[in-house]
Amino acid sequence: MADKIKDAKIIFVVGGPGSGKGTQCEKVVAKYGYTHLSSGDLLRAEVASGSERGKTLQAIMQKGELVPLDTVLDMIKDAMIAKADVSKGFLIDGYPREVKQGEEFEKKIGAPCLLLYIDAKGETMVKRLMKRGETSGRADDNEETIKKRLDLYYKATEPVIAFYSSRGIVRKIDSELPVDEVFGHVAKAIDGLK
């Protein structure tokens, strides 16, 4: 099983909260048939299940902090194994959140061939999240938690981009443009893969 995953394309989708990762991933799924795994969605599904583990996770997420690395990585790995037979590629959305998460992923699963860096201004991300919060029902789409998520993004996640830049696999995507134009650039990056 682990071997099958190793042969599939792995794309990390990294960007701040509200930058548009989920929006672009949906479009990639529609055009390329890749499997979209949002680490945040996997965690929220665990919370929704009402399990003991979910309760612990909810408390962390509501504060905008990071869930322990092993928890998220195990969930991603299980989800990848479940799809290994049918998947041409995996979009790993919202992971790695810190350099250490990337290192552990590579040890346990495999190396990414591309990192899509979805880039929007801080004020844009806040605006989008406040708007999303009107309907998302997400406990962390509120002003206080958004600020914490943004701070953590700049502190812990941006170094991830520098880390993978040295490998030449980062494509920076300007996410201030209209959604379809953003997708044009995303598609170009994916088409560039061998």
Ligand SMILES: Nc1ccn([C@@H]2O[C@H](COP(=O)(O)OP(=O)(O)OP(=O)(O)O)[C@@H](O)[C@H]2O)c(=O)n1
């Ligand atoms: N690898 C990850 C992914 C998510 N989280 C937790 O789950 C929350 C929500 O994650 P996610 O859905 O990825 O949120 P954002 O990227 O902030 O926003 P969006 O859902 O809009 O992508 C994070 O704040 C964090 O508490 C985490 O700890 N580790």
Ligand SMILES: Nc1nc2c(ncn2[C@@H]2O[C@H](COP(=O)(O)OP(=O)(O)O)[C@@H](O)[C@H]2O)c(=O)[nH]1
């Ligand atoms: N104007 C505009 N809004 C966007 C764009 N991409 C995403 N959004 C909106 O911004 C919010 C956050 O997007 P989402 O894909 O959930 O971002 P994520 O937090 O990075 O996964 C959503 O309400 C989207 O509708 C974009 O390119 N332009």
Ligand SMILES: [Mg+2]
């Ligand atoms: Mg998302």
